[in-house]
Amino acid sequence: MSEKMWGGRFAAGTDSLVEAFTASIQVDRRLYAEDIRGSMAHARMLGRVGVLTEAEAEAIVTGLAQVQQEIVEDRLPFVDALEDIHMHVESRLTEIIGDVGKKLHTGRSRNDQVATDLRLYTRGCLDDLVQGLQHLQNVFIDLAEREVETILPGLTHMQVAQPVSFGHHCMAYVEMFHRDTQRLFDARRRVNVLPLGAAALAGTTFPIDRWDVARQLGFEAVAENSLDAVSDRDFVMEVLSDLAILAVHLSRLSEELILWMSAPFGFIDLPDGFCTGSSIMPQKKNPDVAEIIRGKSGRVIGDLVAILVLMKGQPLAYNRDNQEDKETFFDALDQMRASVEIMGRMLPGLQTRPAVMRAQAERGFATATDLADYLVRKGLPFRDAHAVVGRAVRLAQERNIGLEAMPLADLQALSPLIGREVYEVLVLEGSLAARDHLGGTAPRQVQAAILRARERLQREAL
Ligand code: ARG
Numbered sequence: 001m002s003e004k005m006w007g008g009r010f011a012a013g014t015d016s017l018v019e020a021f022t023a024s025i026q027v028d029r030r031l032y033a034e035d036i037r038g039s040m041a042h043a044r045m046l047g048r049v050g051v052l053t054e055a056e057a058e059a060i061v062t063g064l065a066q067v068q069q070e071i072v073e074d075r076l077p078f079v080d081a082l083e084d085i086h087m088h089v090e091s092r093l094t095e096i097i098g099d100v101g102k103k104l105h106t107g108r109s110r111n112d113q114v115a116t117d118l119r120l121y122t123r124g125c126l127d128d129l130v131q132g133l134q135h136l137q138n139v140f141i142d143l144a145e146r147e148v149e150t151i152l153p154g155l156t157h158m159q160v161a162q163p164v165s166f167g168h169h170c171m172a173y174v175e176m177f178h179r180d181t182q183r184l185f186d187a188r189r190r191v192n193v194l195p196l197g198a199a200a201l202a203g204t205t206f207p208i209d210r211w212d213v214a215r216q217l218g219f220e221a222v223a224e225n226s227l228d229a230v231s232d233r234d235f236v237m238e239v240l241s242d243l244a245i246l247a248v249h250l251s252r253l254s255e256e257l258i259l260w261m262s263a264p265f266g267f268i269d270l271p272d273g274f275c276t277g278s279s280i281m282p283q284k285k286n287p288d289v290a291e292i293i294r295g296k297s298g299r300v301i302g303d304l305v306a307i308l309v310l311m312k313g314q315p316l317a318y319n320r321d322n323q324e325d326k327e328t329f330f331d332a333l334d335q336m337r338a339s340v341e342i343m344g345r346m347l348p349g350l351q352t353r354p355a356v357m358r359a360q361a362e363r364g365f366a367t368a369t370d371l372a373d374y375l376v377r378k379g380l381p382f383r384d385a386h387a388v389v390g391r392a393v394r395l396a397q398e399r400n401i402g403l404e405a406m407p408l409a410d411l412q413a414l415s416p417l418i419g420r421e422v423y424e425v426l427v428l429e430g431s432l433a434a435r436d437h438l439g440g441t442a443p444r445q446v447q448a449a450i451l452r453a454r455e456r457l458q459r460e461a462l
Contacts, residue, residue, distance in 0.1 A: 005087055023080035024323050025088065030330065034120035035085050036068045038113065041216035042196060043104055051107065051206050056100050063097035064089070084323075085117075086110050107206035108199060111230040111318040115195035118326070120217060122239060125333045126188050131462055132340040133181045133246075137174050139347050141453050144170035148443045148450075150354045151428050152267070153361035160364020163428045166352055167450070168441040174453050176249045181460070183242040191235045194219040198226035201317035231317040233307065236329050240304040243332045244297075250339050251297035254290035257350075261287050266356045271349030274342075289346055293339045300335060303328035361428055362402045365393050370425045370434065371403060378417040388415045402426075 002010035040061050047057025067089055070076045082088045087110075094101030144167035154164035194217065197203065197210040203226045210222045223229035260267040270287055278284035306328040314321055368389050375385035391414055396403050404426040411418045424430050436442040439449075 003081075005091065019080050022083065022320075024084045024326070025078045025080065025082065027327050027330070028085045028114070028117075029078055029088075031085050031114075031117040031121055032071045032089065033068065034117040034124075035089055035113070036064050038116045038120065038196065038217065039089065039104060040064050041213045042108055044216065045209055045212045046103075046106060046206075048212060049207050049209050051208075052103055056103060059097050059100050060093065060104050063093045063101060066096055067092045084110070084114075086113050107204040107208050108196065109201075109230070111200050112195045112198040112226075114322075115198075115230055115232070116217075119191055119193065119195065119219075119235065122191050122235060122333075123188060123218075125337070126184050126191065126239065127462060129333070129337055129340065130181055130184050132337060132344065133177050133184070134457055134461060136340055136344045136347075137177050137181070137453065137457055139344050140170045140174045140177070141450055141457075143347060143350065144168070144174070144446065145450055147352055148446050150352055150357065151361055151432065152357045153364055153366055154441075160361060160366050162369055163361045163366045163431050164441040165432055165443060165446050166354075166357070167443075167446045171446060171449050171453065173249070173253055177246075178453070178456070180242065180246045180249060183245065184239070185460075187235070187238050187242055189220065190238065192219055193221045193223050195223045195229035195232075198223060198229035201227055201230055227317045231314070231319070231322070233311055233322060233325055236325050237304075237307050237311065240300075240307050240329060240332055243336050244301050244304040246336055247297040247300035247332075247339075250336075250343065251294045253343070254294035257290040258287050258294070261290075265360075267353055267360075269351045269353070270346060274346040274349070289342055293343065296335045296339055300332045303332040358428065362404070365396065365403055367403060367426045367428065367431045368393055370431045371422070373434075374422060374425045375415060375417055380415070380417060 002008075002013050004010070004014065043052065043057045043060040043064070046052040047054045052060070067076070070092065076088065076092055078088060082091055090101065090104060093104060147166035147170065148168075150166035151163050152166040152169055153160045154162050154169075194210060194214040196213050197208050214220075214222050223232075257268070257270065259265055261270055270290070272285070274287075274289045275285045276288045278286065307325060310321055310324055371392065372382065372385040372389045375388060376382050380388070392403060392406065392411060395410065395414075396406055399406075404423060408418070408420060408422075411422060425434070433442050433444075436445060438445065
């Protein structure tokens with residue numbers, strides 16, 4: 001007979017290659033705490049409903065605590081022969097407390113067990129990630145407050161468009177990371193559902209109390225259908241989708257940091273502790289952290305695609321394919337947690353170069369729209385105003401000067417509506433201040449947005 005815990009019906013042992021190939025312990029060992037917590041809850045429940053005696057349940061819970069201690073202290077060897085974390089815990093439990101340990105698996109299967117472990121683990125990761133994202137929002141809000149008055153050439157099509165406040169730009173990321181936080185919050189409700197009790201796929205013949213287990217483990221709901229409970233990995237797909245969106249946000253931010261720090265831009269400097277040098281070019285200071293975070297997005301998007309394709313062809317209920325859900329999922333969770341954390345540490349040290357940003361905004365005719373709006377206020381239809389200003393820009397470009405340096409007579413030759421006060425609207429600060437409505441870049445509005453974002457964070461803090 002095979003030595004395996006499931007070996008009764010096998011005449012021969014497992015091929016050694018197969019043993020190594022099917023084992024998941026190196027990946028799922030990180031679920032040990034959740035596995036033990038879930039087993040304790042299951043054993044206590046079995047004791048309460050009378051499937052086990054109270055003394056048996058007690059012995060199992062005490063034994064499990066010892067297994068946990070051994071794993072924490074790195075004293076439990078992990079071996080392929082025991083396949084996964086569930087088998088390791090159960091077999092060590094039985095070594096410690098004897099035959100009573102063999103009763104733990106009553107009314108349960110590894111199928112509902114692994115689903116439970118993974119949901120518990122995911123819930124913990126979501127809470128950590130939400131905290132990290134809330135911190136990152138705070139970092140951006142502080143940066144925005146510092147740079148409310150700093151002028152940045154706002155771009156569309158990567159061409160200078162209109163001046164914005166650097167603080168306003170920072171607050172755009174607060175909005176993105178706020179939505180990321182909301183998405184994870186929302187996913188948490190669907191993650192926090194108990195599969196245990198579904199057993200292999202059909203439920204169990206024992207009089208279990210699933211709500212008892214749910215309450216012990218902090219689940220808000222109990223999965224309604226046993227087949228779905230063991231085979232559903234929607235929660236992995238959903239969280240991975242959210243992580244992929246987050247990764248894209250972090251990547252866009254990284255791209256901006258990288259561009260802004262390059263010599264042709266020269267808008268910012270990142271702290272030395274977060275950059276590295278070149279082994280050949282002595283002058284180099286490279287924004288590697290931002291580059292690596294930008295690179296992580298490819299990985300996390302790949303992780304999402306992996307789970308989608310993994311699930312696509314699977315009939316109900318549990319299939320061993322599902323074991324492949326963890327490696328990529330853990331990867332995405334790890335990478336995003338680390339990226340959010342390091343971004344939150346790097347950004348407070350970001351230094352802006354306001355004079356450079358200002359000069360670029362001036363060179364790019366960033367106040368052209370302001371001039372058009374000025375003519376509209378003087379009664380010219382917008383389309384006509386657009387054409388007048390277009391001609392003014394062409395003229396200024398030929399002379400290699402900014403709009404604000406154009407002599408009044410030349411401007412008036414283009415439109416008699418233009419008066420001396422036109423120069424006020426051509427000033428970058430005036431352009432910012434004029435966009436004075438909810439969501440606009442006027443410093444007053446950015447201040448108000450900062451206040452609202454702080455209040456929102458306070459309300460939503462975990
Ligand atoms: N290691 C497995 C997984 O991650 C646990 C469940 C295995 N169930 C089974 N019947 N072989 O999915």
